[in-house]
Each structure stands twice: as C-alpha cells, then as structure tokens.
Amino acid sequence: MSSKKNILITGGAGFIGSRLALRLLSEGHAVTVLDNLSPQIHGDDPSQSPLYRSIADKVRFLKKDVRSRDALRAALAGCDTVVHFAAETGTGQSMYQINHYVDVNIGATATLLDIFANEPHEVKRVVIASSRSIYGEGKYFSKELGIVYPPHRSIEDMSAGDFRVKVPGSSDLTLVATDEDSRIHPSSVYGITKQVQEEMIMTVCPSLGIEPVALRYQNVYGPGQSLSNPYTGILSIFANLILNGKPINVFEDGAESRDFVFIDDVVAATTLAITEAAAAGQVFNVGSGVPTDVRTVAETLNAKLGGHSPIKVSGNFRVGDIRHNFADLEKARQLLGFSPEVSFDEGIERFCLWVRSVGPTSSDYAGSIKEMRAKGLLK
Template sequence: MRHVLITGGAGFIGSHLADELLRHGYKVRVLDCLVEQVHGPDGKRPAYLDPQVELVVGDVCDREAVDRALQGVDAVFHFAAAVGVGQSMYEIAHYTRVNNLGTAVLLEALIARPVQRLVVASSMSLYGEGLYRDVAGRTRETGERTLEQLKAADWELKDEQGKALEPVPTPETKSPTLASVYALSKYDQERMCMLAGRAYNFATVALRFFNAYGPRQALSNPYTGVLAIFASRLLNDSAPKIFEDGLQQRDFVSVYDIARGCRLALETPQAAGEVFNLGSGRPQTVRAIAQRLARVMGKEEIEPEIVGKYRVGDIRHCFADIGKARQVLGYEPQVTLDDGMGELAAWLEGQAAVDKVSQASAELAARGLTV
C-alpha cells in the first residue's frame, strides 16, 4: 500500500496526514475541491501542502473526478466532509450532499476499482453525550437534556432522582446518540464505508476523531474546531465566546497524534473492520482551554465571554477512552497539551483571521438554534 489517496486532503488534518505518510515513504495524492469556507476565495493550492503531494482539484460528489483520483492507488483515506455542528442544522442539504452523497459516490467507485484499505474519518460527535457514572458507581448512557432544563441554565446531566452524573471516558462501544445533522452524516459515512468494505472485501477502518488542534486550521471559518474559533477571536483582540457556562468537557488532541494514528490504522492488519477513538484521553473544560490559549498568545487579559446559552446540537461532556487504539494500533498520544498549545501560538503569530464568529452566532439565533 505505497500509493495513497486522501479525499479532502488539502485541509487541516488531511495535509498533516499527507506529511506523515510522505515521511514514511508513501506516495500521496489528494482530491479536494478547495471550498471557499475553508481555503478562501482564490481557490489556490494551499502553500502548506507539500510539493510532493499530487493535487487533483475536484468534488467528491463528481464520479469522474473520483475515478481520476483513484487511478493507481492502493489505499484511500476518506476525509472529505462539510464540518460544523451549528451550520449543519440549517444547511442540511449541503451537509447531506457532501457527507452522505459524496461517500456514496466514492464507494460506488471503489466497488468498480477496489483498494487494499479504506480508512474513513468519523467523529466523536456521533456519540452525543459521552458515558457517565451515577452515584452508585454504575456506568450509564444518557438521553438529551430537556429544553426546560436548558432554559433554566441547568447544564449538567442528572439521574432520575435529580443527582448529578459524573462524566467518564467514552469507549467505542457506547451507542450513538445523534444530536445534529453533522453527527448523523458522519455516522452515515462511517457505516456506509464499513458496510461496503465488508460486502466487497476491501479492508475498512473507521476513526472517530476528537477535538483536533494545531497549525493550519482554517481561522476564518466560524464552524471549524473550537480552538481555531477562539484563536480567530483573540487575533482580533476579541473575547472567545463560550456557550453554556464553559465547564463542558472535551478531548483536545494534537493533529500530529491524529495523523500518526491514521497511519497506524493503515499499517495495522488487525485494524481491518474495526472502529477506533483517536483522542488524548484527557478531558479539559472549554473555559480552561480558552484561558490557556489566551495566555500562550500573550493575551491573558482577554477573558472568555460566557454567553450562558445552549446551541442546538451541542452536548455537555465527551472525552475519549483510547484503550482500544492503544491495544490494537499501538497508538499513544505524544504531544502534550503544553507543547501543542505552544506550537499553535507560535504559528498564530504569523496569521491573520477574518472574525466571522458574531455573524455565525447571529445566523444561529435568527433560526432559533440557540436557547
């Protein structure tokens, strides 16, 4: 498997994976439509994309472009996707077209031109709420918080007696709870790939990414990863906006660890047919991450703005149990949060960002998607 195609490979995670693969002797081709929301209006090849990467500019929904990109490749990483929980709740047709139809087009092309391995980028968003433990020490899955609870700014998950539940690491065995159109589409991507791989005998691996961060994030995209959104605000000397009370917990993982985990999923025979979490395994509150980013950017005087509202599609706590990836893939996060945030801050020094966060928030509010 020396010749690899990455759909959506000119983006943040895909380009880092391309670097990882090149370092290990692979030949890399990328299929990407260079969408404006991520890459800007000029539609040019990103300067950060290694010159050794062959770029095919095309839409994953275009069968001709997909067939062209698949010629001569041994394995495929399927990363092409529209990304964003909030935006997916009103651009439903767009998210369904790119994520669901795009995956279907790729799979039909792979039926005609099979590869040795397909690795699909799934998402932690499909879990909805993570796993919890009650006061009796029992682990349990939960439903969604009620609208009445959210209107009362009562943010935490509780049991039937009204006692708070404690979040614990979420394993791959947790049932999906699909809280947004984005989460639904990522689950569809994952399951379509696994079903087709089993039916047509090409080894398939699904990787559920948690909150990746690092250089090359699209800073002017208000629907991208939360750290990029915070960085965009701070670069413009504005306070990061945080929904609820900021104490919701997430799993922030370096893009370098994600890229390494992806390569291991390609190279590990025992990974075929399996689903893996890729995260750091360490929870952080969103408020603490915002404060930490401000500090490493030298803007610690800018405190995050806690808006005290709920965004439809958001969940309270979710962070990764990475035990399965450790055991099967030999995956081990190597970039500490301090080192990763320091490198991100250094990269941000040379960046400019158009702050579109207020515009995105207004769009959500106008559609009744914040409570």
C-alpha cells in the same frame, strides 16, 4: 499489504489531510489528493492557501468535487488505499444546511462505495474519518443505575441555566471515558452523517473484499487550523478573537468539556490505521484521553497569547451541543500501538507559537453567531 502504498486522500488539502499527506510522502508512499478547495477553509484565493501550497507540488492533485463520480473514478486510478476525509464539518451549521451536509457527507460516500461495487479498482483498504460526534453525550456512571448514556439535554433546562446531563432515577452523574462500544446517539445532523458514513464503510467494504477502518476523532487542533473559518474548532475561534482584541463569549457555564487532541497525534494514529494489519475491520477512538473545560481553554489562550480579551461566561447555548465527551484509548493502544504524545499544555504552546506567527485574521464569526440566532439554534 505492501510496505509502500498508492494512497488517495479525499479532502487531502484540509487541515488533517494535508499534514497526513506530508507524513505519508516522507515515508515513501505515493499520494493523490482530491479536494474542491472550499473557500470556507481555503479563503477566496485557494491557490494561496497555506494548506494547499504545502502539498501542491508534492502530490498528484485533483481540484474536483468529491460528489462527482467521474472525479472519484479518476482519483482512484492506481490507488490501493483510500483515506476518506472529504466532508462538511461543524455541528451548528449542519442543523440548518441539512440537505447539503447529507449530500456531501453521505452522498459522496455512497458514490465511492458504488464505484467499488460496480467498477474495476485496486483498493484494498479504506480509512474513514468518523467523529466523536456520533456518540452524542459521553459515557457516565450513576450510583443508582451503573453505566448510563444520558439523553440530549432539554432546551427548557438549559434556558433556565441548568446545563447538567441527567438520567431519570439517578442522582448526579460522574463522567467516564467513552469507549468504542458506547451508545451511538448523535445530537446533530453532522453527527448523524458521520455515523452513516462510518456504518456504510464498515458494512459494505468487507462484502467487497476491502478492509475498512474507522477513526472516531475527538477535537483536533494545532498549527495550520483555519483561523478565519467561523465553523472550525473553538481553539482557533478563541485565538483569533484574542489576536483581534475582541471579547470571548464562553457558552453555558464554561464547565462543558472536550477532548482536545493535537494534530501530530492524529496524523500518527491515521498512519497506523493505514499501515497496520491489526487495524483491518476495526473502529478506534483517536483523542488525548483527557477532558478540558472550555473556560480553561479561553483563559489558557489569553495567557499564552498575551491577550487581554474579556472572557464572559454568558449562559448562551447551541442546540445540539453536548456537555462532555472524552475518549477511552485502550483499544487503540492495544491493537494499533497508538498513544498520544502531545499533552494539552505542550500542544497549546505549539499552537500559540504558530498563531502569533501568522497574526490576526479576518473572520465572520459574528456573522455565524447572528445566523445561528436567526435560525433559533443559539439561545
């Protein structure tokens, strides 16, 4: 593959896509962005969105819906590489906007592949933004059974305050890193759509002479992440609650954990997936490789932002949420040469510096919680 590429980023005005676009431009690549500038991400006046403004005059930009065949065809003109970010995100929202998530995430991917199969194009590589959500619960070790992949937790157990993952015939389980060969058993509609996206790309592209690469991102955070979107990551949600002096409701018992990976590390891994020959045909985890529990996240943000928000560990839980998952990064190290460089402590410090600079933002987080309760998805 040539050193300088013409790259289409669908969803390229979003949090990850815009940062990736700037990185690729700095390395001399040409970038086209296709994005509908969704108000949920960019606000009611998307032309003033900081994410959009950061790339607006630097890339070839098309404000179009990724589900449109004509829009995709126009965006693909002259491009040899596609990074497919455009998707609806959020596990909770996916459980009641089912048709929409399937339409955007799976339907648009099908249209993209259909163009590759039936129309002239110059695309040689496609990088699909997959997700840790396709794994569902992570990988565990049982003294009695060895490596196990627990089923989804029951609503009955969690309603009784028992949030542990369990496997019949086993004593308490020990969490271990989830590798790319781990069981795929998503616990949300969002996870299912990401699994289907990934499998479609990895199955169809090789038959058309296109190199596919799938990146299973863990929980991405950092400067630029929307503080107003109530369906974004918990770091942004908690930070904005603290800035507004509101209490933080930590679900379950606060010991549930996630692998939080800083935006700069995600951009670095994605750039390698675009440029490295060894990436072709491969699936990679992208994370920090370290689990951090949610109560620690809330307490750390409160301290670093100088906040005084009460932290309540409520026992509430969302249907479809997992307990634990963190990434095994050995394959990415070996084949991509990727190792995360930003620790959680450093990343949170940099994130909080940015949060303080932009100040509190209005958000309908309370409304999103009310909506999930009304749908029976928050207990």
